[in-house]
Amino acid sequence: MFLKNRLSRKSVRKMNKFDLNSYLSSKRKQIDTALGIIIDNNSKDSTIRDAMKHSLMASGKRLRPILCVAAADAVGNHSNPTIRTACAIEMIHTYSLIHDDLPAMDNDTLRRGQPTCHIKFDEATAILAGDALLTLAFEILSSVNAADTDRGALNRLRVINTIARAAGCNGMIEGQMQDIAAEGKVLGLEDLKKMHRLKTGALIEASVISGTILGNGNRDQIEKLKNYARNIGLAFQITDDILNVEGDPDIMGKDVGTDQSRGKSTYPSILGMEKSKKFARKLVNDALKVLDYFDNKADPLRAIAHYIVVRNK
Numbered sequence: 001m002f003l004k005n006r007l008s009r010k011s012v013r014k015m016n017k018f019d020l021n022s023y024l025s026s027k028r029k030q031i032d033t034a035l036g037i038i039i040d041n042n043s044k045d046s047t048i049r050d051a052m053k054h055s056l057m058a059s060g061k062r063l064r065p066i067l068c069v070a071a072a073d074a075v076g077n078h079s080n081p082t083i084r085t086a087c088a089i090e091m092i093h094t095y096s097l098i099h100d101d102l103p104a105m106d107n108d109t110l111r112r113g114q115p116t117c118h119i120k121f122d123e124a125t126a127i128l129a130g131d132a133l134l135t136l137a138f139e140i141l142s143s144v145n146a147a148d149t150d151r152g153a154l155n156r157l158r159v160i161n162t163i164a165r166a167a168g169c170n171g172m173i174e175g176q177m178q179d180i181a182a183e184g185k186v187l188g189l190e191d192l193k194k195m196h197r198l199k200t201g202a203l204i205e206a207s208v209i210s211g212t213i214l215g216n217g218n219r220d221q222i223e224k225l226k227n228y229a230r231n232i233g234l235a236f237q238i239t240d241d242i243l244n245v246e247g248d249p250d251i252m253g254k255d256v257g258t259d260q261s262r263g264k265s266t267y268p269s270i271l272g273m274e275k276s277k278k279f280a281r282k283l284v285n286d287a288l289k290v291l292d293y294f295d296n297k298a299d300p301l302r303a304i305a306h307y308i309v310v311r312n313k
């Protein structure tokens with residue numbers, strides 16, 4: 001798409017041999033398998049389980065869990081707690097999508113290429129499926145592991161705190177409130193950035209930080225990767241706004257043109273399309289610069305930064 005050949009040459013050279021497509025598809029498979037097992041082992045056969053699985057097991061990109069695993073790999077080696085944490089983050093993300101699609105919020109009928117949860121089931125079931133995914137995520141994150149060392153347990157506590165803060169009233173939920181309040185108003189660029197850092201950026205940042213903690217990253221590595229995540233989080237949202245104008249609904253599995261019809265301020269509506277694309281490229285280049293500090297174990301993070309702005313879904 002619009003960013004090809006326009007990103008930092010140094011970073012492109014550094015990861016020339018990295019095959020992102022195989023990486024993403026193998027990680028998606030691993031995460032999908034783990035998600036299926038987690039749901040089946042932790043809920044009984046019921047309508048609520050069907051509703052949770054309807055939204056969770058649909059074809060999401062699995063960006064946040066993959067970032068969590070890739071961050072752990074960049075600083076050390078990932079392990080079973082990392083996959084379980086990655087799955088918990090995907091459950092929280094899916095809950096936010098189910099609730100965001102409700103008639104009281106965006107009132108969307110299509111998500112991940114299929115009917116939204118409240119259309120397939122009903123509104124009450126969709127609310128409860130979202131609640132159940134959020135709660136199950138924290139059950140998984142906090143479950144005691146017999147193999148836990150003191151350091152492992154402390155790290156997991158830090159991860160739970162990181163994710164709770166990102167998802168809650170000072171993170172994603174506050175971002176969603178600001179988004180709702182801004183409908184029909186024209187926001188300034190700084191307010192738009194602030195809102196998206198909470199609504200979309202906070203969980204992306206928490207995914208990267210959680211992986212870094214679980215990979216036993218040091219303070220310096222956590223700070224650097226937080227900076228990386230902040231840049232790609234905003235680039236992700238700008239691309240989302242661009243795809244809402246230029247994307248193909250069949251590829252994206254959701255409706256496009258919705259931001260304009262809902263009177264939402266977006267990067268294209270404030271900056272114009274070309275400046276928005278340029279801004280996204282700059283953010284990705286800034287993220288890649290941070291990664292110069294890391295060796296080739298960070299290649300997946302480098303490739304994902306590129307992917308975030310060249311994606312078509």
Ligand code: GRG
Nearest residue numbers: 060061062063096099100112173176199200240
């Ligand atoms: C309802 C608590 C609550 C929060 C909602 C995340 C969110 C806040 C709303 C989603 C609406 C939206 C379109 C946000 C823009 C960016 C975004 C999060 C897109 C969806 O994430 P993707 O593209 O989706 O990673 P998949 O389906 O691939 O996982």
